[in-house]
Amino acid sequence: MAQRAGVSKAAASKVLNGVQDFSARPETRLRIMEAAEALGYRPHVAARALATSNGRTVALLVPKLTDLAAVTIARGAFERAAERGYVLVMSEDFDEHSAMSAFRDLVHGGRVDGLIVASSRPEHKLIAVLAESTIPHVFLDRAVPGTGRNVVLDVAGSSRLALRHLAGLGHRDVAHIAGPPGITPSDDRARAFTESALAHGLTVCHVEHAEPTEAGGAEAAAAIIGAGRATAVYASSLAQAIGAVHAAHEAGLAVPDALSVIGNDDFPIAAYLTPPLTTIAMPLWELGRYGADAIIDQLEGTAPADVVIPTEPTLVVRGSTGPPGSR
Structure with missing residues (x-):
């Protein structure tokens, strides 16, 4: 691609990955983008994140990785994060110790920029820790009253x-x-x-x-x-x-x-x-997408807010319901 655009590999990489301090003439940028389009090139989001000073990475903490609802939510969040140029990683909160361990590794270790918590529980130590933390975060599905950063379903x-x-x-x-x-x-x-x-x-x-x-x-x-x-x-x-x-x-x-x-x-x-x-x-998939938007909006300067997903639940009638019978 760099050869097709008549530029160095370094120049092509910097333009495609949006490096802010790289200076290039408008016609050079245009040639690079046209070459990328012609060759069907799409930047690898994870590689881009690792190569920049801002990791552009968010974490999703779920109760159980085996739970179908959590998987569906995660798919929506992962897709939306990728669309906005972010990487999403997952961690399981099967008990308080695991949650705090994940928090220390991901947040204190500087591995993520924000946290989506889909596993909050009453008296969970993580809630108090987050209240004192500067890390951007949202509570997904399981609201924490009074925080003003809940993304929930109807x-x-x-x-x-x-x-x-x-x-x-x-x-x-x-x-x-x-x-x-x-x-x-x-x-x-x-x-x-x-x-x-x-x-x-x-x-x-x-x-x-x-x-x-x-x-x-x-x-x-x-x-x-x-x-x-x-x-x-x-x-x-x-x-x-x-x-x-x-x-x-x-x-x-x-x-x-x-x-x-x-x-x-x-x-x-x-x-x-x-x-x-x-x-x-x-609408679990949509819930994941809204959760990703909520945390990324925070990272990009928007104040946190409570959100109720506008997509309404729907009834799917099958064979397990009918008029009351012999009981």
């Missing part, structure tokens, strides 16, 4: 959709499998579930808090089934909903004839289960 809207669907099917006694208490999306979703049920004239028989896993959903659903009233369950994660269907089968209840089940979040596996799961699809 989780209350997901509960309203679920209850509207169940009420339309004729259910009157409903239950909710929430996430762990104290985590904002879990609390907000559970609160909206109760409020929306009352608005539709439904009775909330049970609210069970559980980990967002298949095992957590199965255990919570077993407690709900044991109480003997609910004809429908709304779970706060797809994994919990899968566990709830399993618990229903173990109890000899047909889904949806004896118990309807709705899961939150929609992934391809939901369509291939028996029965296929009705879900509330959340």
